Amino acid sequence: MDSAVSAPADGTGTIPETPLLDRKRNIAGYRINKMAMALSDQRNREAFKANEEAFLDSYGLTAEEKAAVKSRDWREMVRLGGNLFFILKISAVDPVPITQIGAAQAGMDHTEFLTERLGKKLNG
Amino acid sequence: MAKIIGGLGTSHVPSIGVALDRGLRDTPDWKPFFDGYVPAQQWMRDRRPDVAVVIFNDHGNAFFLDKVPTLAVGCASSYRPIDEGWGPRDVPVFEGAEDFSWHFVDTLVENHFDPLVCREIDVDHGMQVPMELFFGRPEAWPVKVVPVFVNTIQYPIPTPQRMWQLGKVLRAAIESWPTDERFVIMGTGGLSHQLQGSRAGFINRDADQAWIEEIGNDPQKYREMMREDYIRTFGSEGAELIMWLVMRGAMDERVETVHKHYYAPASTTGAGMVVLENRG
Structure with a gap:
């Protein structure tokens, strides 16, 4: 029998050091991922470059999330629920x-x- | 009726497309990887398929997390390559095998699969890169395409057994399609890699090589592996390999692996391919 896979973000799940995009991480990371997804659009990439703080605010990021993005702290962004496929778009701007x-x-x-x-x- | 002339498995690492865009094909990092696909490209030229069914996952490009279909089928007359954030790539638009796509959707629902039907959708590297690896970069693609999107990013992802069953239904759809078109099926993704968490950079060369050797003639154990086993063995993003089971499930019980290739690392990934032909 197959069973559902779930590994918490804190690394205490059944698969060590592997943050899967499960329900908990999906909910936690939604703002960061939505902001990063927007960077697929050239106009948003320009807005991000022109005023990163305002761009992050327009997606409602918390202070902790903004700090992680602004310092390009990839480990912290993932810890906060950011998923690599979305936050990777930040690396396309920068x-x-x-x-x-x-x-x-x-x-x-x-x-x-x-x-x-x-x-x-x-x-x- | 239409016919399956080959089952192909391949990685779809985005850096492969970037390497081609930047003219890095013959650099030491990339040449051994690309050279391994030369026999498969020749096979494609010799066998001249009409339609390619490409099973892949979108990587947060066509779908955001607001709506995540477990299974989606393109039913469009054409598909544009998507801007993933680095600007549009110079890759030809893909012509859709629109009528077959609708027939496939009918067959799926009759067989208790319930896909999202996409009349307009762009395709990311998950489809672009396999097409470039097998067909190069022609002015126009020599085949029509059927994009099949499987969610392998947001949990729960579908089970390996379900992927195999999807392959069986794909085969039934092709074998009941009243044309003499020649189909190839591409199962894409993998091989081992992990992009997130402190296990990032995980590659399992032994497991990858076993997969390439065995997916043709000994696929049973890969059907029976749990999703969790895929993540442990191949890394969190390496679990994409379940999509090769759609291709393998659509093929005969007996196949011949006529071409195979493995190279690691392509960017951060164990990368490779197989070309399978039916043998009854």
Whole structure:
């Protein structure tokens, strides 16, 4: 029998270190994800660049959520319920490689992430 | 009646499209990955399908979290490539196999599947990248398409068994379609990767290689794995692999794996493909 999968955001779920977009995280992250989704539209990307604070306010982000977005703290955005597929659009406005976003979540520096997690051979 | 001439499985990593856009195909990071698809592209040229049914997940591009269909089928005459945030890509518009799409929807509902029917919808890298990997970047795509969207992002995602059953119904729809069109079915996503949480960067090369070896001739255990097993084994985003089961479920019990390829990492992902042909 198959059973439902659920892993809480705090990492105490059945699959360690794996924040799935379940009900709890969906509700918690809705504002951040909705704001980030809007960045698919060129006009919104321009509004975000012109006045990030006002843009975030227009989506009702809390102070904690705004701080995470403004500091590009990927780990914190995910902790607050941000889902990678949405918050990735912030990195399109303000370019950061996805491997660096991965490294930030893993708590590793970029080179360590590339070699130890992804198994890349550098300078080879 | 129409005929299934091949089942294809492939990764759909967005960085593959970016690499093509930036002319990085022959750089050391990418060449071994793209070279592995050359025999599959030749197979496609030789076999000349008319229609490609592409099973993929939208990645927060066509659908937001306000409405998330577990299963959606495109029933449009054309599909535009979507702007995911980096600006529009120079990829041709996809012509839809609109009449077959409606027939597929009829067949689904008769068989107790209830899809969202999409008359207008854009398609993201989940569909663009598989098409580019198998057909290159032509001025116009040589096949019509049927996009099939499966939710693999918001929980609950559908079960592996359900994906297999969806494949059976897809086969019934093709085999009752009164044309002599030749169909390929693309199951896309994976292989192992995880983009979120402190396990980000997780890749499981052994499990990926076993999947590529076994999905053709020994798929039973992958049907029986729970969703949780997929996440553990292939990472949270690697659970996309359940969509290959739609393709595999649509094929004969016996198949031959005529082409296969694996390379890691493509960006942060174990990446690869198979080409399967029916053998009865």
